[in-house]
Amino acid sequence: xxxxxxxxxxxxxxxxxxxxxxxxxxxxxxxxxxxxxxxxxxxxxxxxxxxxxxxxxxxxxxxxxxxxxxxxxxxxxxxxxxxxxxxxxxxxxxxxxxxxxxxxxxxxxxxxxxxxxxxxxxxx
Numbered sequence: 001x002x003x004x005x006x007x008x009x010x011x012x013x014x015x016x017x018x019x020x021x022x023x024x025x026x027x028x029x030x031x032x033x034x035x036x037x038x039x040x041x042x043x044x045x046x047x048x049x050x051x052x053x054x055x056x057x058x059x060x061x062x063x064x065x066x067x068x069x070x071x072x073x074x075x076x077x078x079x080x081x082x083x084x085x086x087x088x089x090x091x092x093x094x095x096x097x098x099x100x101x102x103x104x105x106x107x108x109x110x111x112x113x114x115x116x117x118x119x120x121x122x123x124x
Contacts, residue, residue, distance in 0.1 A: 004047045007109040009033075013050065015116040033119055045117065047108075056111030065103055068096045 008014070014033055035044045075093045078085050 001043050002047050004050050004108045005043055008050050013113050013116050015118050053113050054110035068100050071096050
């Protein structure tokens with residue numbers, strides 16, 4: 001079970017066929033999510049299968065981070081050269097730094113999942 005699996009559950013990537021909301025506290029009742037083999041439990045769906053449904057790949061995320069870093073570098077260059085900086089540029093710098101922080105935290109989060117994985121509850 002990876003961080004990607006957890007993000008996928010939170011964004012409603014798994015849907016119960018009955019139309020009810022998936023109870024996050026007891027995922028073991030759903031064999032399409034958690035496989036039970038003896039005393040061991042493992043994720044039935046791999047991280048690659050989840051990321052295959054995602055519309056954001058590492059390349060596109062990398063390009064965005066490079067653009068943000070380029071803006072930050074330009075701002076630091078203006079500051080080091082004692083050039084004027086506007087309030088808009090200063091606020092954009094704050095947003096750029098925040099966006100880089102979020103991209104680092106959400107690097108493995110699936111993006112824009114269009115079709116959830118439908119699961120059924122296992123009855124004892």
